Amino acid sequence: xxxxxxxxxxxxxxxxxxxKKVKDLVAGLxxxxxxxxxxxxxxxxxxxxxxxxxxxxxxxxxGMDIIDK
Numbered sequence: 001x002x003x004x005x006x007x008x009x010x011x012x013x014x015x016x017x018x019x020k021k022v023k024d025l026v027a028g029l030x031x032x033x034x035x036x037x038x039x040x041x042x043x044x045x046x047x048x049x050x051x052x053x054x055x056x057x058x059x060x061x062x063g064m065d066i067i068d069k
Contacts, residue, residue, distance in 0.1 A: 013039070 006014045017025055032039065051059075056066045 013041070 008014050051066070056068075059066050
């Protein structure tokens with residue numbers, strides 16, 4: 001299983017979509033802009049996940065206290 005994660009700033013948004021849907025995505029974004037509407041964003045908080053060993057190693061190298069759960 002491939003696990004990928006991304007991080008963004010408070011004023012950024014990350015999402016993915018199939019490349020064959022790019023025309024529909026652009027049309028939808030243009031319609032939102034034309035109608036002066038915002039993005040339909042649903043906020044949710046995800047539970048914490050276990051850090052992978054590579055993240056723990058980097059954290060320790062930069063002086064972070066890593067707590068194993």
